[in-house]
Amino acid sequence: MCVLTAWVASGCGASGRDSAANDRASVVSAADELATLTALPWDSVVERARGTTVIWRKWRGDPAINAFVDGWVAEQLRTRYDVRLEAVEGQGAELVNQLVLEREAGRGRGTASLLWINGETFAQLRAESLLAGPWAGVLPSAAYVDSASPIITRDFEQDPAGYESPWGSVQFALIHDTVRTPEPPRTFAELAAWIQAHPGRFTHDQGFTGVTFLKMLMYANGGGVDAFAGGFSEERYARGRTAVFEWLARVRPQLWRKGTTYPPDVAAMHRLFANNELDFSMSNNQHDVINKIRQGVLPPTARATLLRDGTIANAHYVGIPFNAPNPAGALVVAELLLSPQAQYQKLRPEVWADGTVLDVTRVPEPWRSRFASLAQDPRALSRDSLARYARPEVAPAYHERLQADWRAWVRGDTARRE
Amino acid sequence: MSRSLTTPAASRLPLLAAALVAAPVLVGAGYAILASLGLAGPGQAANGMLDASRWHFVLSSRSTWWSIGWSLQVAIISTALATLGAVVVAAAFSTSTRADRWARGVATLPLPVPHLVAAASALLVLGQSGLLARIGYALGLVQTPADMPPLVYDAPGVGLMLTLAWKEWTFLALVAIAVRGSIGDLYDETATGLGARTWTRWRLVTWPLLWRGLLPSVIAVFVFALGSYEAAVLLAPVQPAPLPVLTMERFADPALARRGDAYVLALLALGIAALAVGLHEWSRARWSRLHTDTTRGASS
Numbered sequence: 001m002c003v004l005t006a007w008v009a010s011g012c013g014a015s016g017r018d019s020a021a022n023d024r025a026s027v028v029s030a031a032d033e034l035a036t037l038t039a040l041p042w043d044s045v046v047e048r049a050r051g052t053t054v055i056w057r058k059w060r061g062d063p064a065i066n067a068f069v070d071g072w073v074a075e076q077l078r079t080r081y082d083v084r085l086e087a088v089e090g091q092g093a094e095l096v097n098q099l100v101l102e103r104e105a106g107r108g109r110g111t112a113s114l115l116w117i118n119g120e121t122f123a124q125l126r127a128e129s130l131l132a133g134p135w136a137g138v139l140p141s142a143a144y145v146d147s148a149s150p151i152i153t154r155d156f157e158q159d160p161a162g163y164e165s166p167w168g169s170v171q172f173a174l175i176h177d178t179v180r181t182p183e184p185p186r187t188f189a190e191l192a193a194w195i196q197a198h199p200g201r202f203t204h205d206q207g208f209t210g211v212t213f214l215k216m217l218m219y220a221n222g223g224g225v226d227a228f229a230g231g232f233s234e235e236r237y238a239r240g241r242t243a244v245f246e247w248l249a250r251v252r253p254q255l256w257r258k259g260t261t262y263p264p265d266v267a268a269m270h271r272l273f274a275n276n277e278l279d280f281s282m283s284n285n286q287h288d289v290i291n292k293i294r295q296g297v298l299p300p301t302a303r304a305t306l307l308r309d310g311t312i313a314n315a316h317y318v319g320i321p322f323n324a325p326n327p328a329g330a331l332v333v334a335e336l337l338l339s340p341q342a343q344y345q346k347l348r349p350e351v352w353a354d355g356t357v358l359d360v361t362r363v364p365e366p367w368r369s370r371f372a373s374l375a376q377d378p379r380a381l382s383r384d385s386l387a388r389y390a391r392p393e394v395a396p397a398y399h400e401r402l403q404a405d406w407r408a409w410v411r412g413d414t415a416r417r418e
Numbered sequence: 419m420s421r422s423l424t425t426p427a428a429s430r431l432p433l434l435a436a437a438l439v440a441a442p443v444l445v446g447a448g449y450a451i452l453a454s455l456g457l458a459g460p461g462q463a464a465n466g467m468l469d470a471s472r473w474h475f476v477l478s479s480r481s482t483w484w485s486i487g488w489s490l491q492v493a494i495i496s497t498a499l500a501t502l503g504a505v506v507v508a509a510a511f512s513t514s515t516r517a518d519r520w521a522r523g524v525a526t527l528p529l530p531v532p533h534l535v536a537a538a539s540a541l542l543v544l545g546q547s548g549l550l551a552r553i554g555y556a557l558g559l560v561q562t563p564a565d566m567p568p569l570v571y572d573a574p575g576v577g578l579m580l581t582l583a584w585k586e587w588t589f590l591a592l593v594a595i596a597v598r599g600s601i602g603d604l605y606d607e608t609a610t611g612l613g614a615r616t617w618t619r620w621r622l623v624t625w626p627l628l629w630r631g632l633l634p635s636v637i638a639v640f641v642f643a644l645g646s647y648e649a650a651v652l653l654a655p656v657q658p659a660p661l662p663v664l665t666m667e668r669f670a671d672p673a674l675a676r677r678g679d680a681y682v683l684a685l686l687a688l689g690i691a692a693l694a695v696g697l698h699e700w701s702r703a704r705w706s707r708l709h710t711d712t713t714r715g716a717s718s
Contacts, residue, residue, distance in 0.1 A: 093671065096460060120672050127674070200564050260656075260657065261656045264652070277546050404672075404673065413479060
């Protein structure tokens with residue numbers, strides 16, 4: 001029992017190198033160590049990271065992303081920096097809960113040195129002072145970040161303030177089959193008419209993507225994204241909520257299973273779509289459809305489509321927790337992810353097709369030419385369309401409230417307390 | 419071991435072992451109580467004051483009671499189905515013939531299948547476009563996926579109940595076969611000698627003995643089915659949400675302040691499990707007393 005407890009307390013398998021990092025932790029906190037590192041020349045940071053292990057908690061739900069991280073990223077880190085990467089599962093609420101528990105346990109350092117975050121998770125981590133920083137500005141590749149894009153420089157309207165570094169961007173898209181639905185609806189009004197004409201063939205999932213769909217509906221029928229910009233407002237939310245639930249109430253009887261139940265996540269929606277139980281799926285990544293066709297999850301005739309009312313685009317980031325055992329290693333991984341080489345690699349359609357956060361006109365050669373000549377997959381949405389219909393995220397509270405109200409609505413429950 | 423040989427240290431050992439086994443549950447329950455009152459965990463009150471609003475909200479929420487009722491129903495039905503299957507296997511294949519030994523072996527084959535794999539397989543078999551639906555299509559019974567009755571994500575939880583019953587049946591069958599083996603044939607032969615027919619022997623001799631031996635495992639299966647997350651999250655509907663799914667949903671609520679609700683739900687689940695175990699202990703004690711009284715009566 002004591003051995004088990006000691007093993008759990010030691011981080012369940014943290015490597016010897018991490019133990020060495022933990023020893024340092026007993027002397028200085030991760031935040032202090034990070035502050036020291038950010039004052040050093042970059043080469044010194046790299047030197048300190050050599051021979052260490054970085055545990056990165058990230059969403060591991062997509063084989064293409066896992067292959068990129070476990071393969072290309074891990075290999076680059078090993079050969080260029082002698083840093084070992086362990087990418088383990090962990091996302092959203094789990095990350096916040098875990099760090100709160102680690103803080104309560106009173107340990108000097110935790111287990112993970114890097115976290116994949118955005119939106120409400122970033123807001124909660126900041127509110128609970130669970131992130132170390134600021135540090136993002138010291139990464140050499142930060143100079144190439146597209147600072148003109150509000151989708152990258154604002155995370156759900158929040159200023160990252162150097163506490164997180166961007167590493168990719170995505171945009172919501174509906175997925176349809178060009179054989180079954182050659183002319184998909186292009187607006188929420190058309191979508192409502194389509195649903196009523198095709199009972200049982202449309203739904204959305206219960207997870208993040210489903211709530212993003214509802215938020216787009218809120219923008220479209222509640223006066224546009226500008227009506228919700230500039231922080232959370234109870235009054236504006238009440239108007240948006242009314243618009244959302246009016247639309248939903250109108251189509252609910254014609255939704256899949258009459259709107260009594262909803263697929264748990266996007267993976268379940270993809271399966272229902274591929275098996276012809278649904279005529280639409282959806283994804284928070286406009287290029288997901290191409291990856292999933294390649295993996296054999298979706299039929300070759302599946303394509304992404306954008307609603308002209310606007311589709312939400314957002315960026316994803318990495319953050320360093322307050323108790324990171326290896327801040328130097330975390331900085332090196334964040335730099336590699338932001339480097340033109342990694343950004344180009346993951347933008348390639350055959351790798352992941354994740355959007356870049358760099359201003360590709362400012363990156364050095366040969367990357368500028370490579371970005372410019374990167375052939376787009378013929379099945380992909382055009383960059384012009386994506387840019388034209390992209391809408392930014394609004395304050396995280398809209399997401400939280402909409403999810404809570406939707407659950408109460410589906411379950412016929414009383415409104416949740418605030 | 420006779421009483422005179424038991425040293426004080428030796429008599430304390432079982433208590434120590436029991437305390438070690440119970441410690442994680444007690445520590446966890448203690449922490450959950452603190453977190454449910456806003457004194458620890460994610461979203462705890464900033465001022466460190468005791469806050470009972472989580473209990474009030476969870477207990478006054480309709481979804482909590484829907485969830486508990488639905489989960490109890492699923493756990494009871496799946497446990498009953500699994501018990502029935504196990505008893506049938508133990509009763510039908512009780513001899514030491516090669517055929518019976520094979521049948522018992524085959525009946526326990528699903529035991530090593532993980533619950534997650536069983537649930538994922540249930541999606542592929544029972545879904546409206548699954549294997550059953552495709553067989554139905556081949557036979558001309560089903561034309562579109564919507565013609566197939568929903569067995570997953572369905573309001574009654576048929577797919578979840580079948581999956582849990584299929585997985586737990588093998589576990590209970592293993593126990594039932596062992597209990598049946600330990601009963602031996604003496605009681606049966608005695609009853610036969612006294613003129614009892616097959617059904618009477620089964621009803622008055624085999625079943626009561628089998629049931630007494632199987633009951634602790636049945637309680638364990640019921641408690642497991644009530645708290646099982648993997649199968650429920652893959653197969654259950656949104657409304658009512660199974661208790662473990664609702665608990666995890668609250669623990670991952672986008673609003674940090676609401677995550678404490680999960681501890682209240684976890685404590686309610688623990689309370690139901692403890693009640694089931696307590697009822698079993700009570701019935702066992704009652705049965706033991708009856709048994710002792712009967713034995714005394716017979717010997718006097």
